[in-house]
Amino acid sequence: MDSFIACHECDVVHSIKTLPERGAAHCIRCGAVLYKHKPNSLERTLAFAIAGLILFILANSFPFLGLKIGAQVRETTLITGIHELYVQGMHVIAILVLMTTVLAPFIQMMCLFYVLLPLKFGRLPRRLPRVLRFLEHVLPWSMMEVFMVGILVSVVKLAGMAKIIPGISLYSFLALIFVLAAMTASLDGHLIWQKWEEHR
Ligand SMILES: [Zn+2]
Numbered sequence: 001m002d003s004f005i006a007c008h009e010c011d012v013v014h015s016i017k018t019l020p021e022r023g024a025a026h027c028i029r030c031g032a033v034l035y036k037h038k039p040n041s042l043e044r045t046l047a048f049a050i051a052g053l054i055l056f057i058l059a060n061s062f063p064f065l066g067l068k069i070g071a072q073v074r075e076t077t078l079i080t081g082i083h084e085l086y087v088q089g090m091h092v093i094a095i096l097v098l099m100t101t102v103l104a105p106f107i108q109m110m111c112l113f114y115v116l117l118p119l120k121f122g123r124l125p126r127r128l129p130r131v132l133r134f135l136e137h138v139l140p141w142s143m144m145e146v147f148m149v150g151i152l153v154s155v156v157k158l159a160g161m162a163k164i165i166p167g168i169s170l171y172s173f174l175a176l177i178f179v180l181a182a183m184t185a186s187l188d189g190h191l192i193w194q195k196w197e198e199h200r
Contacts, residue, residue, distance in 0.1 A: 003193070005034055016190065041188035042120055048183035049112045055179060056105060058172035065151075066165030067158065078102065078169060097147055101173075104141035105180055111135040112183070115192060124199045132192065139184065144177045 003016045007027040019025060019037040027034055038044075063075040076084070078101065086094035111131050118125045125131065155164055 003197070007032055007034060018194070035190050038186055038188045038191070041186055041191055042116055044186040045112060045183055045188075046116045046120060048179050048186060049109050049116070052105070052109050052176060052179045052183055055172045055176040056109065059169045059176055060102070062169040062172070063167035064169040064173070065155070065167055068163035068165060069161070073165070075167065078173070097150075099141055100143040101147045104138055105144060105176070107138050108135065108142050108180070109183075111138065112187070119192065119195060124196065128192070128196050132189070142180065144173065144180070148174070148177065 004013050005016050006013050007030065009032040010027065010030045012027055012029045014025070014028065014034060016035070017025070019035075022037055022039055024036040025034040026032065060078055062077070064078050064081060066073050066075045082094050082098050082102070085097065111134060114131050115125055115128055115135075151170075158164060
């Protein structure tokens with residue numbers, strides 16, 4: 001059974017063919033790239049997801065920032081920071097930060113484990129279509145870099161009043177942003193749908 005794809009530039013509809021190693025399919029009218037073969041997509045995406053999970057655990061277990069005022073040091077973790085925002089009445093911001101920096105990345109990684117681990121071992125996860133579509137809805141919510149900019153702005157503001165001590169969590173968090181970006185980039189949706197169609 002052939003499936004179809006519309007060019008995102010000019011809307012010409014093409015049928016999807018299996019690509020050779022490292023090949024790319026281009027639009028016949030405008031030449032835009034329709035889809036690419038991503039080498040070892042399954043393994044690479046899984047590797048990034050595992051690295052991401054480790055960084056995620058580190059980012060949520062260790063202090064995010066320490067503030068030194070005089071002789072006093074106050075340490076904040078990601079979660080206590082979010083809680084602090086909430087207690088101070090910034091409910092919407094607290095919920096947004098929780099969703100974009102904790103829940104969305106976590107759900108994203110769990111969805112990928114659910115889909116990719118069985119595929120890696122030649123099995124088909126039963127709820128694959130539902131989980132993949134759910135993942136597409138979650139992805140736009142994963143916006144850790146936006147949060148990061150917010151942190152940098154507040155750190156610059158605080159720098160006059162207190163000494164800032166970056167924690168392990170902050171570094172893990174920075175690394176996590178790049179690892180998750182690489183994970184999303186190496187994910188080959190076409191390959192997964194193809195496997196689903198073949199084995200169903
Ligand atoms: Zn086109």
